[in-house]
Amino acid sequence: MARSEVTDVLVAGAGPVGLTLAAELRRSGVSCRIVDRLPARLPYAKAVGIQPRTLELFDRMGLVREVLDAAVAMRGQLTYVNGAEQGRVELVLPPEVPYGFAALPQYETERVLEEFLGRFGTGIERSTELVAFAQDPAGVTSRLTTASGAEEEVRSRFLVGCDGAHSVVRKGLGLTFEGGAFPEEYMLADVEVGWGVPPGYRVRSMHRGEDGAIDDLLVCIPLPGTGRYRMSMLVPPELSAARPSEPSAGDGVAHGLEGVTAPALADIQKVLDRLAPEPVTASALRWSSVFRISHRLVDRYGEGRVFVAGDAAHIHPPTGAQGMNTGVQDACNLAWKLALAVGGAAHPGLVASYDAERHPVGEEVVGRTVRHAAEGVQADPTDPKTLMLREAQLLIGYRESPLVTPLPRPDGATLRPGDRAPDCGGLTGDIAAYPVRLFDLLRGRGHVLLVYGHHPAGDTPADLAAAARELSQGRVEACRILPADAPFTVAPGVSHHHDSRGEFARRYGAEEGAAFVVRPDGYLSACLRPPTVGELKEALGRVFGP
Numbered sequence: 001m002a003r004s005e006v007t008d009v010l011v012a013g014a015g016p017v018g019l020t021l022a023a024e025l026r027r028s029g030v031s032c033r034i035v036d037r038l039p040a041r042l043p044y045a046k047a048v049g050i051q052p053r054t055l056e057l058f059d060r061m062g063l064v065r066e067v068l069d070a071a072v073a074m075r076g077q078l079t080y081v082n083g084a085e086q087g088r089v090e091l092v093l094p095p096e097v098p099y100g101f102a103a104l105p106q107y108e109t110e111r112v113l114e115e116f117l118g119r120f121g122t123g124i125e126r127s128t129e130l131v132a133f134a135q136d137p138a139g140v141t142s143r144l145t146t147a148s149g150a151e152e153e154v155r156s157r158f159l160v161g162c163d164g165a166h167s168v169v170r171k172g173l174g175l176t177f178e179g180g181a182f183p184e185e186y187m188l189a190d191v192e193v194g195w196g197v198p199p200g201y202r203v204r205s206m207h208r209g210e211d212g213a214i215d216d217l218l219v220c221i222p223l224p225g226t227g228r229y230r231m232s233m234l235v236p237p238e239l240s241a242a243r244p245s246e247p248s249a250g251d252g253v254a255h256g257l258e259g260v261t262a263p264a265l266a267d268i269q270k271v272l273d274r275l276a277p278e279p280v281t282a283s284a285l286r287w288s289s290v291f292r293i294s295h296r297l298v299d300r301y302g303e304g305r306v307f308v309a310g311d312a313a314h315i316h317p318p319t320g321a322q323g324m325n326t327g328v329q330d331a332c333n334l335a336w337k338l339a340l341a342v343g344g345a346a347h348p349g350l351v352a353s354y355d356a357e358r359h360p361v362g363e364e365v366v367g368r369t370v371r372h373a374a375e376g377v378q379a380d381p382t383d384p385k386t387l388m389l390r391e392a393q394l395l396i397g398y399r400e401s402p403l404v405t406p407l408p409r410p411d412g413a414t415l416r417p418g419d420r421a422p423d424c425g426g427l428t429g430d431i432a433a434y435p436v437r438l439f440d441l442l443r444g445r446g447h448v449l450l451v452y453g454h455h456p457a458g459d460t461p462a463d464l465a466a467a468a469r470e471l472s473q474g475r476v477e478a479c480r481i482l483p484a485d486a487p488f489t490v491a492p493g494v495s496h497h498h499d500s501r502g503e504f505a506r507r508y509g510a511e512e513g514a515a516f517v518v519r520p521d522g523y524l525s526a527c528l529r530p531p532t533v534g535e536l537k538e539a540l541g542r543v544f545g546p
Contacts, residue, residue, distance in 0.1 A: 007031050008342045010142055010156040012130040012169055014038075016047070016106065017310030017327035018162030019113035019124075023061065024335030026120035028446070030342050033154065034122065035144060037129035041114075044287055045105035045190050045230045048221055049074065049321020053393035055099035056423070057332050060522055062444050063116045064099075070108050072224045074101035075200035080277050082207055093392060096507060098423045098439060101392065103222055105190075105230070106324070130168050133159055135305050158338055159306045162331070165294070167312035173303050179296030179366070182317070185235040186293070187263045187271075190286040192227045193220075195278050203229075205275040218275040228284075232318075233271040235290055239263060262288045293317050295370045297362055301355040307334060314362035316369040325393055326365050329521070330358050336446065336520035340544070345473050347545035349402060357398045394420060398523055403542045405526055405535075414509045417527055417539075421518045422508070426501030427481065430488050435500060441479055446520045447543075449478040451494065451531070452504065453512040454486065459533045462491040464515060467533045469493065472544045476517070481510070519543075
């Protein structure tokens with residue numbers, strides 16, 4: 001067995017989740033290897049929805065432009081029951097949210113991420129499979145097999161399983177994966193149709209029987225290209241009868257594409273003849289398959305130096321396009337914590353906070369998507385605006401995280417530690433003649449200390465910036481936001497911008513003399529009103545350590 005050099009992190013699985021994790025690690029200067037058992041990227045439009053929150057994270061990483069160039073806008077949904085239109089849902093978000101909903105075939109998402117990862121000199125090791133691993137207090141020893149059948153032993157400081165619903169890492173850790181499977185089977189197809197449905201609208205067409213139950217279903221999601229959709233529909237009895245009753249993986253998890261005879265274009269056309277909102281002919285079948293849906297969640301997201309993310313940790317119905325997006329956010333949450341641990345700058349409990357923060361998110365997403373799959377979005381009792389923000393994954397937060405300071409809510413404050421850091425515009429510098437967004441200032445950075453105003457009642461911005469740099473070993477950058485009419489003043493180690501439209505003050509509830517710490521994944525570590533060096537050290541001390 002060949003032995004390889006030590007790497008900081010070994011990532012098993014090169015789907016969107018594994019690629020995001022590897023890219024974030026490399027962007028932070030962490031060495032990693034990413035392996036995948038497949039010889040090439042699969043040409044299937046499986047996960048296609050990209051949520052606004054995920055686009056915000058891609059913005060922070062520095063690759064959102066490539067994603068936007070390849071994607072198509074998702075504008076709304078048209079619903080039909082027994083041939084009659086039941087209404088139109090517009091996917092509208094508040095104007096301060098910088099991105100809308102998008103659709104992009106999974107293989108294109110993977111392409112963009114793989115090319116971005118390549119900028120850091122790291123590529124996917126194809127036809128390479130993780131078969132076993134063992135961890136000890138100092139690291140993880142993993143055994144890989146390659147396309148030639150050769151075996152290789154890899155030593156890493158951490159191992160992360162992004163290896164899907166049948167995860168080798170999850171099984172190796174002995175994690176439970178409780179849940180169940182839906183009895184229905186579905187067909188997936190990537191086809192083109194020429195109909196009068198407005199571009200960018202998803203179509204959901206159902207047939208209700210006399211008992212009121214849904215007995216036929218067609219869901220069409222727009223893809224880039226003229227009249228191109230990824231369609232899903234129930235498998236007809238004549239195709240289902242010949243299919244195996246047990247998942248081929250043999251682990252009891254019936255989820256994902258099944259490796260059996262694919263439906264033909266004629267099978268898709270039969271469903272369109274029954275359920276399409278108008279007479280239409282399907283053409284240009286790129287691929288099709290049959291898939292099953294399960295809903296499962298691990299009991300914990302890792303143990304010691306080994307973790308799981310994405311489908312290896314949670315699987316659920318594709319309702320609302322939550323799965324891949326939740327996995328990408330798993331990766332962004334874990335990556336910056338591993339980077340600090342590898343760099344020797346992490347608090348001893350930092351890496352363990354991955355489970356504390358992400359497990360409740362996975363539990364909520366699994367529960368909500370199961371309800372929506374069975375009863376529709378009307379099963380959610382929240383108002384339409386809240387529902388839209390939740391589907392966009394903009395309401396995810398970590399107020400109960402061990403990493404945030406449990407401060408009482410100040411009067412009039414809308415943001416608390418653990419909340420998503422919102423964007424705002426109209427920030428002007430003393431050199432550039434054009435305004436920028438807050439997300440422009442955060443892009444490509446790690447932790448950022450945002451200091452507002454002149455701080456008459458607290459320590460100076462220079463004092464705060466110096467304390468943050470010292471405690472974090474130089475890993476926290478400082479930016480000062482000034483009211484529109486305030487003069488520029490120089491503070492060593494602090495960049496300066498004017499809040500020319502007052503958006504920062506409004507959205508952050510910032511009064512004269514406030515400070516906010518924004519994490520690398522775009523959440524607030526601390527909200528200090530007024531800030532002092534002591535309070536800042538307490539907040540950062542939950543993240544950074546010797």
